[in-house]
Amino acid sequence: MANLDYTQEQEFQLAPSTEGERGDIERVRPLPRISVHAFCETDGVMRTLERCAQDRRMARVHTRINNGGVLAAANMYGSSSTPNLLILETSRNADSLMADLGQLAEVCDPDTRVVVIGHVNDVTLYRDLIRNGISEYMVAPVSMADVIGVISSIFVDPDAEPLGKVISFVGAKGGVGSSTLAHNCAWSISELFDSETILADLDLPFGTANLDFNNDPAQGIAEAVFSPDRLDEVFLDRLLAKCSEHLSMLAAPSMLDRNYDFAGDAFLPILDIVQRNAPVTVLDVPHLWNDWTRKVLSASDEIVITATPDLANLRNTKNLFDTLAKLRPNDTPPLLVLNQVGVAKRPEIGVDIFCEPLGVEPCAIIPFDAQLFGDASNSGLMIAEANAKSPVAESLSQLAHIVTGRAEVKKRRKSGLGGLMGLLGRK
Incomplete structure (x- = not known):
């Protein structure tokens, strides 16, 4: 996560990474076989994510980078499954962002992690996002070290439960x-x-x-x-x-x-x-x-x-x-x-x-x-x-x-072989 700006309570600081932090990428372990989809609103963030996708530490990661923000993601996944990780860039204010994320939540698989890249240095927004299940909030501009480091912290934490x-x-x-x-x-x-x-x-x-x-x-x-x-x-x-x-x-x-x-x-x-x-x-x-x-x-x-x-x-x-x-x-x-x-x-x-x-x-x-x-x-x-x-x-x-937990077995009808299973989840 990018460093957070200290508030009067001296708790958080949101700021872009320093040159020293970029060196941290050398200590990041190779990422596991996961799927990562990104939605970018600016060329700068898109170029950074494209460079990340080419990094050797992400050789096993299946990456897809799209134009658009949170609503573009919500529209796409209305008819398809969400990946292991969504990276969403947004320039929306806090109220609009929370409303957009609410629409995304309706089509998002429960085990999908979400990282938001915003343009607002706002500790209150950060806390609201984390409280609502967002894995991380980063402030643009972001570096390769920021992005790969955040993905690593989510999926390669040695103290976390196994991913697969x-x-x-x-x-x-x-x-x-x-x-x-x-x-x-x-x-x-x-x-x-x-x-x-x-x-x-x-x-x-x-x-x-x-x-x-x-x-x-x-x-x-x-x-x-x-x-x-x-x-x-x-x-x-x-x-x-x-x-x-x-x-x-x-x-x-x-x-x-x-x-x-x-x-x-x-x-x-x-x-x-x-x-x-x-x-x-x-x-x-x-x-x-x-x-x-x-x-x-x-x-x-x-x-x-x-x-x-x-x-x-x-x-x-x-x-x-x-x-x-x-x-x-x-x-x-x-x-x-x-x-x-x-x-x-x-x-x-x-x-x-x-x-x-x-x-x-x-x-x-x-x-x-x-x-x-x-x-x-x-x-x-x-x-x-x-x-x-x-x-x-x-x-x-x-x-x-x-x-895979996307559906449950439905009680079978007693006659014939029809209605073998019911899906209690979307395909």
């Missing part, structure tokens, strides 16, 4: 399609919300993320888990393979040239690093039950259990729900996805009967569609790329909203 949300997908039984759903959900999150997302394939011997994305990098998660002493943000960046504009992958080697026996805490350092470097991390957890899978699931923010509607899956799902409730007593229960529903001539347990002993509603019911899933897999495409208008693609889109 970890979502683990695990199958109640082998072959239920948990990996496919994990990969498609990670892709949907990155595409729908322009959110920087990391997909980590934890099935080192048999992982399929590299096949599903038609991307076979030379390095991946094996190097991270077998070299914990080297693990930091720079090393992680080298191991990530780019799948799309906002999606990166820690691929599994998918080779049997060594044993993959891990200690219980083996993957926890990786989780800590990815949480501090991306807003969303999706873990493809193999169908195993040992010390490390138990600890990975216990450390996850959200767990999605994929099952097919048969007796073995029901038993295993019930065991997972009961065990995870003991491991995570203060967290919400896992989410349930019923997959491969409606296989011809296969006896199935009804959805209501399956869910009744679990005490949950399924957050998605995915119909069996061998042609669609087979074509997508063989082509290295996601379901929405293969057929964006299919019911499966819509279900995966809704699942992405739910696991």
Whole structure:
């Protein structure tokens, strides 16, 4: 934050940064994978933000710079999701600014941070903005050190809670399609919300993320888990393979040239690093039950259990729900996805009967569609790329909203497969 002008109470000072403060940029750590959108009213602030976007410390930041002020932002996000951080320049007076921010608040996602760059050196305005949830107020002109320093203070504070949300997908039984759903959900999150997302394939011997994305990098998660002493943000960046504009992958080697026996805490350092470097991390957890899978699931923010509607899956799902409730007593229960529903001539347990002993509603019911899933897999495409208008693609889109907290599971109608989920939030 720029220094604040001392008032009669000698509390605050708002002023542009000094030359000495510009040197502070050298001590700023690289910023994590976040999305930053800026709205500028003057050429000076726009040029500064353009220089920031080119700085090496923001190499992983997805930056978009627009003309306009707070109202331009409110108009834009009326039909799209807001980024991790909004930087808004304004020349409005205090009353007008607060009214404009009120309009923006109506369309702003709750986890979006907001920084305001104003042209008024006003301590009262500063206090009002902070009291109303603004992360920082800066007075123009601002320098690169000011801007990057403020972003760093918001997202790289070592004492702050980890930035990213970890979502683990695990199958109640082998072959239920948990990996496919994990990969498609990670892709949907990155595409729908322009959110920087990391997909980590934890099935080192048999992982399929590299096949599903038609991307076979030379390095991946094996190097991270077998070299914990080297693990930091720079090393992680080298191991990530780019799948799309906002999606990166820690691929599994998918080779049997060594044993993959891990200690219980083996993957926890990786989780800590990815949480501090991306807003969303999706873990493809193999169908195993040992010390490390138990600890990975216990450390996850959200767990999605994929099952097919048969007796073995029901038993295993019930065991997972009961065990995870003991491991995570203060967290919400896992989410349930019923997959491969409606296989011809296969006896199935009804959805209501399956869910009744679990005490949950399924957050998605995915119909069996061998042609669609087979074509997508063989082509290295996601379901929405293969057929964006299919019911499966819509279900995966809704699942992405739910696991990221943008929607909630709505009580399912008891008849048919219609009305599988309701979204209590805007897309």
